[in-house]
Amino acid sequence: MINEDTTSQAVYFTSLSIEGVNCFKKKQTIDLTDGKGNPAMWTVILGNNNTGKTTLLRCLALLESEYEDGGYSPRLTYFLPTSANAILSEIESTLNIDIDDVWSYSEENFRNALAATYTEDDRLANLIIDAYGTQRKEGKGKFLGYKLENRTESLFKDDVDSIINAEEWFLGIDYNALKGGQKFSQNLLQIKTALISILPDIKDIEINEDGERRVHFITNTDEKVLVNQLGSGYQSLVTWIVDFAKRMFDRYPKSDNPLAEPAIVLVDEIDLHLHPEWQRKIVSFLRNRFPKTQFIVTAHSPLVIQSADDINVVVLQKNEETDEVTIYQPKETNFQGWTVEEILSDLMGMGDKIHSNAYLKWMKQFDKALDQEDYNSAKEAYEELSKIVYSSATLKMLKLQMTSLMPN
Template sequence: MKISQLPIVPDQPAEVPPVYCRSIKITNFRCFKNPVEISLLDSTGCPAQWTIILGENGIGKTSILQCLAGASVRPDILPTKKKGSPDKPVVQPLWSAQEWLQWLLPRRHTKDQLFECSLELQKGTLLADPSSDLFPWKYGFKTSRKEGHFEMTSTIVAADPANMAGFLMYGYGAGRRMAVTSRVPYGPNPDDGLRTLFDDDRPLSNAEEWLLELDHLAKTPHNGQAKANHALKNVKALLLKVLPDIDDITTKVSMNANADQSPLVRVVFKHVSGALLDSRSLSFGYQTMTSWLVDLTRRLYQRYPGSKNPLAEPAIVLIDEIDLHLHPKWQQNVMTYLSDLFPNTQFIVSAHSPLIIQSSKANNIVLLQRDGKAVSVKQDLQSIKEWRVDQILTSDLFGLERVRAPESEKLFDERTALLSKSKLSAKDKRRLEILDAIIERLPMGETPEMREVEDLLRQVAAEHKMK
């Protein structure tokens, strides 16, 4: 594998004040025909580190993330002068680029009606500090056909480029698959860091290539050797923290089958079993987690080249279905790990797992519900941190009526129906005894220890009955 000595360059000027998002309002986009407004704040009035968006499939969770991504600032163009207001420079959102506008046009809920995405932003402090400068950021357009030609009227709220320079987001779609060979380019345009939210076929950069590049730069004397060594140690420590059952990450050199070619250098992950696995031999859950975490780490090193710990710097990260491909035990811990590793990152994610909701880091829960043909937003949810998984699943958050297997529920329903009768026949009594015996054997305890206690109590009761 050829390794190129590419410099780690910033995506934006140093010391740009951080910008976080406090709320978003969406009108006329996909399933959101009527305006919906979503708060991204925690109970203290600060931007929540974790906003979890819940809802059925097809109800708009991904659409919210796409609208947030589309509002990201375009650093590929210079601020333009707003017509009629020459003293007010205007920065433009990603939606205004022709390619993205063509993607957006057919996805309005109703044609020739106003599409609008409005955000309230804050600038100048870190995530948990409420003393920030607040300002709006809005983009919208309306189309119409007049006298045989197509017209579009767009509206952009004037924003000072100095305020908006720090408003860059990174987004990861549900696929999050890693590129097989070449790394996806890292230019200043935010397309690279957000496109997988819009295109499932768009791969993320090849994580192995950057790790090999850092390994090479860390071993080669040059001005950036110390920085490359620091970055390599950080990204390895990050992966070892998040990936369960991985003891070490190192490189392995093997001879090429073709003697005329250079030896192959690969990144290998040492499993607790002793197995050495390359990135393609990892399970899909490990691959996707490695892919987006390495991608984000690289982008933060580019964005904050002078920082001692770029992972602790401000950022906004959007993740669609964060629980996808993760084992339940992994789901319980992943948000805590990421909060510790990225303490000033605002995570806005969608999820389907009740285990994600149980996390103490889930400090802002957004529930999307169908309201006739429209979609409504519910955020005044009672605290569910101490709820059991079955209680969460049968709450409004997931809307399940039951959590037992359908066959077991039929037994309970039949027993309830018999007990509701005013008088039982001999046949009913015999059936009730059979149902009681079956139901008595069904496990009720939540843990193996509790189920062992149940079995012991049944055994004692049976022995007592015999005596």
Template sequence: MNDLGVYLDKVVIENYKCFSGSFLLNFSVQGKVSQWNVILGNNNSGKTNILKAIAQLEPHFLIHKEGEKKCIPIVAIDSDYPHKNTSKNFFIGASFLYSDKKNNHANLKGPFKNYKRTSSNKIHKYFGIEDSKSFVNILPWGFSREAFTGGDGDILENFVIFSYGVSRKSGSKGLSIGSNKFQKKSNLLEPETQLINIEEWLLQLDYATKNGNKQAKNQLKKLKELITTDIFPGITDFKFISNEEDGNIVLFNSQNHWRKLDELGYGYQTTFAWIFDFCKKMFDRYPTSKNPLEEHAVLLIDELDLHLHPSWQKSIIKYLSRIFPATQFIVTTHSAYIIQSIPNINLHIIQNNEGNVTITQTDLSTYKGWSFEEISENIMGLNEGKFSEDFIKLVQRFEEYLDDNNKKEAKIIFDKISQIIHPNSPEKRIFQIQLNQISDD
């Protein structure tokens, strides 16, 4: 492993699952890696399929007698490859940017070089098929039903990719579930996938620390520092205790009350699960680093906002950016607060109209000055606006009675509006003024 940070530049998806035709996603802007890449779309629009496609770009390394490091996409070692259940014309591929970390630890700042496939990194074909996809010949990394690329292991061994689906549960069977190095990253996007057992891992770190293990001591210190950043609102510390009833357990300080992990809210449990699982993977990947959490990685998260209160949705981005400064995030969301909170966002919007899928990359790099309603209506396509359907219907009836100068009926509707509208709403004051302008005749 050398001092290169490898990131996704572009990804091409063609005829994969719900995506009929070719789709390009850019994860860099003007030659610089974008740290926060957000994929927005309605339910069943294909957001998760994009993450699954990207996860399959994980490299698998081969041993060569000449000592040369070579790699191929990990899907190529599957027993059922080429995938018979995919379109004959399907393709998933990518280009990469990489940088030298020696002079810039948080190497998302670059400068970056383009990864290029050398002449020795051949395209491998199946069944003697010679008319492989043109994209396989153009992009330096990828695979189709007919062929896959070979890669330069000296560079691509630094392409570190992890993923988390909507089922983010702390494991109950020890550390092996979440730390198996042979487990494909795409598997973590599947339902019911369990991550590491957080409590068991912390107890092991505590035990190793007490026995003089410096690496465990450093990891425990980093996790303590992570807790104090307020990334978990109201959680300020954790400690280890032993008693006859529970044995050795971990307690978390939640608003000055010590609680077990399973006594915390579900949003806390699931967020602890994926963040601590990711921390362990980074510790395992970079065992000699002074701070493994600041090393490079590509992280896929499906529905980042899941189970988070809106105030937590608004704050979690800044903490993730600080704790993992060299991680390239590719996330899906349904949250206007997530979009609003990212200072430099690379936003892709998916629209699926009766099977006709489009992906649009927006021009703006920030929505921090946009209101929740403006993002909901103009970016997320929530045309109904900020008010409920019932409220809108009442307002329409109120305006009709105003047009007819029917103060009696307008007053009845106004009273109904007053029962459901915010008591200090400016709209209520406007409705009152409009009502008062009608004579009592």
């Protein structure tokens, strides 16, 4: 456990250069700033499956420091590059520490983790990274005897004990609060307020003191629901947010509001299991509750970026012939005026693939019929489209175009 007071200097990522790692063949750099030289507090990495989203998070997570006896070295337990020339380099913080002066690895050294260079720069003790993989249901870590040894483990393993059990934590901190622990009472209130503000249809969180002590989430209809009875989206949010809050409470024990202190968090598929309405709100919710946390997350849904401003977007585009992935960063940081279709088509590179194959087939026939002035072919395409197109405005436009071909 690493305890810090509120005077700890914030450390954030400002760039990541990657070369020869999995699908990232040539050297590419991700800008993790806001374009004005400041760290971007929100970076969303968008891409289809198998485009390297998780790989990028793991590269960053591997810098989660092992800091002992005044020295620093990164964690390299899991990294297995596929290229003999694989390197991970030029990761910088706002402290302007050149990571090449801190550590350097060849492929062999990545595999056996024996030849790391070492530095005695105590500023790197503040380079603490918390990470959450896609398996974010009920945690296993118990309140009593819980010791966090690896803050990024869930990015690399599905079955881990590093995420605390949310109900165990609630029961433990409530017990300490009842014994007169003012700090525990304050922390309990902070996390309850945070969860109630994001979970739809939940108005309170209570500890049952009659009989077996359990944590109940109270719905707007006064139904009492246990954590493991919540839907997948609820469980996913509760699990990792409670776990991260617990880590912040431990890390900043002297702070009046530990959730507002500096941190770095990596979340893989932050939109996983979330209802579309939650996907739209998740960025603003986390930004409000954790204002000094640098979030670097991956997502599939365009809704994650559509309703938030001041977002650093990274798009991963895969060449299907070479399997090589190119990193693209648009200049825009505000997509609130974009439609979902525009984000999918123009930003994520899906083009016409935002429509079904059947739609594309009949639209192609309809357009060809217009060019060739073939009324019967246009009529056939229109009739098929009318069976699958939802928008009446679209059908009206097609019908109007078709009338120009009607025989006299």
